[in-house]
Each structure stands twice: as C-alpha cells, then as structure tokens.
Amino acid sequence: MKTPIDVTLTGSDSPIEGIATPVTFAGKDAYEFLSTDETLHLVIARDDEGEWHRVAGTDPYFSGWVDELAEQVSVVKR
Numbered sequence: 001m002k003t004p005i006d007v008t009l010t011g012s013d014s015p016i017e018g019i020a021t022p023v024t025f026a027g028k029d030a031y032e033f034l035s036t037d038e039t040l041h042l043v044i045a046r047d048d049e050g051e052w053h054r055v056a057g058t059d060p061y062f063s064g065w066v067d068e069l070a071e072q073v074s075v076v077k078r
Helices: 064-078
Strands: 005-009 017-026 028-035 041-046 052-057
Touching: 005 028, 005 064, 017 041, 017 064, 028 064, 041 064, 052 064
Parallel strands: none
Antiparallel strands: 005 017, 017 028, 028 041, 041 052
16 A cells, blocks of 8 residues: 655645655656645656656646655655
C-alpha cells in the first residue's frame, strides 16, 4: 500500500493542508495532492529529465505549488 504524506502548501490567504499520495500517472511515478477541504487537487510527475511538472488538477493554481509539493514529498522519501 502506498503511504500518504501530510503536506502543507502556501495559499494566497492561508496555508493549504492536505494529503499527497504516491500514484502512477501515464506510466510515470507521480504524487496526487488533495486538500483537506477538497478544493485543491494537484497531480505532479517527473519528466524524463527528472524535473517535476503539474500533469493534472484544479484551476487556478500557483505554479510554485509544484516545487513545494515536490520538495515535501522528496524530504519524506529520504
């Protein structure tokens, strides 16, 4: 079973808390974030060069969330 990770992203008014779960998206390892209040959904995956990109989710979103989410899940994986 894939273990969910508690994540907090920087929101425009306040922090956005939620859970990131390891998933597979288009055959690649990815993470799916869902905020606790279910208003934000974000899926990030690595490209062939190892860079993280948003591949799905709700709009609008802050582009910085991709880096924040990638950093937080990377820290937990170590």
